[in-house]
Amino acid sequence: MAINWFKYASPATFYFLAGRMIPFFTVVAVLLLLVGLYISFFVAPTDFQQSEAYRIIFIHVPAAWMSMFLYLIMAFWAGIGLAFNTRLSSMVASAIAPTGAMFTFLALWTGAWWGKPMWGAWWVWDARLTSELILLFLYIGFMSLQAAIDDPRRADKAGAIIALVGVVNIPIIYFSVQWWNTLHQGASVSLVQSPKMATAMLTGMLIMALAAWMYSIAMILIRTRSIILERESRTAWVSELKEGVTRS
Amino acid sequence: MILWIIKRDLLLAMRRRADVLTTLFFFIIVVSLFPLGVGPEMNTLRIMAPGIVWVAALLASMLALGRMFSGDYTDGTLEQMLLSPVSLSALVMGKAIAHWLITGVPLVLIAPVLGIQYDLPAESLMVLTLSLLMGTPVLSLIGAIGAALTLGLRGGGVLVSLLVLPLYVPVLIFGAGAVEASAAGLGFEAHFSLLGAFLLVSVVCSPWATAASLRISMG
């Protein structure tokens, strides 16, 4: 059976499809979050080196993963939008950016919280934290550029270029920072370098990561829907939608 | 054809010498302000010198990015460039080379003098100058993408800094790192080969990305 994928690429079809999918992803995200937090705080054993403070990794590590994944996914969709002129993929890319930036910020914030008891300072120029900070700048650059451009088509394409340039640069930036860090400080205690990670810890972290995924998908769908409404406000189907709302 | 563009941009810069000098003086002033901020302790300054000179070079090169395409944009020359039978990437390469000759080279030439302000030893001065010589073209090339994307936007000048400064990080790390490594008696060859690699990558990729950005911004 052949599925007509182009049907889903139409913003109108996507709008209604996403509307049906959002509750599912939201519910799953909440459930996973509850289970994940329970395991993280009550089931996972206390780390003998870092005591209770280590528990922040259950938020920090998934957030850091998400921040990087989301940038890649954002660049991917933006690139598809640029190459094939598909409006929906560019809209999805714009919808990903704020969630990605939020996770980047969360990773930095939780990193600082962990840093205070571990290193005795809120901020250390650790290679991972520094790369994460630069990633936040890249997200901000992408969003500011799109916000500064009035014409949505130009905004989509310009955003795609800067996202792709960012993707090429991320590994270079990461290894530069790594090199710079070892040169200046020597290896520091890393947040995720637990010598032996208990199974409960690993499970907790994976469930939290899954919750972050579900949350991101739900958020991205919600945001894509609002972008679609904004961009398509003059089309017939949105007008019908508006009439339906006022009538009921 | 690239030569035509370079020649023209240099000619324009010659007729507007003040613009070139502004960038250069900006660089000198920023570097000279740091000792006033952190105190005249020579040992501290000597350690900080490479970083300060490099950050100032980043900022100076970035400030001049606004001028890279805006003049051609407002008087309609950019339209002619887009419609040239010569490939736009080649023209962009010419613009980036001209930008480097006008803003990068003066920085490279003045850097040893500024290094003396910070009491850098002769070898460090030489490494600093060489690292700037290899790194500043990368700044012009990467910056061209940002300049092309922000063409004609409100607040384009500030926006371009948000876009390109994070991308300058590797050049900053290895440029300043080379000087520090040589001062510490370690080899700086690795830093230089990486700077060279960045230069190669940006020569290959940046004109293409800039040309695409210009078509997007003009279309």
Next chain:
Amino acid sequence: MLTANNLGFSRGNHKLFENLSFSINEGELLLVSGSNGSGKTSLLRLLCGISTPDEGEILWNGAEIRDLGEDYYRVMTYLGHLGGIKDDLTAIENLRISCALAGNEIDEGQAKEALGRIGLVGREMLPAKVLSQGQRRRVALARLLVTHTKVWILDEPLTALDVTAVDMIRQLLEHNLSKGGLVVMTTHQEMEISAVTSQHLVLS
């Protein structure tokens, strides 16, 4: 032959035109007129390939101009209402550089001769900033004297020109049309141009 099929274009949320089709053969002239903001300049920018249409296609001898790229630019001259004239360069430098950009390098003598013919004798070495609006326009139009291209796309070429200059441009256009060239232009002024066929497109 330059063909436009079902062109549609909008600026922001404002639709400028849709389902616009026409075709221009060799030796033909297309005059585009319409009130301010009706999309004349946008149409010309589509035809020369600076912008891409939202819908429809533009073909040069049957091939999409976007795909032809530089091959199309080689046979096409576009003169926007911004002439691409640099204040700090002299008339000669301006002309030589814009010709070089168009892939048609000319020497100083040729540039001087062209500027003389268009009525700028004695002004060749002056920086463009001291020239009047009409004289700057002539510097931009001097490109048409030396170009070898076939397709001319001209946006308001007659603005700020006096009667003699308008007459000169008319002759230039007629010459190009008689050689089998194509001209697309926008204008507010009435001008009698003898072309094999001339079409008039009014945008509303």
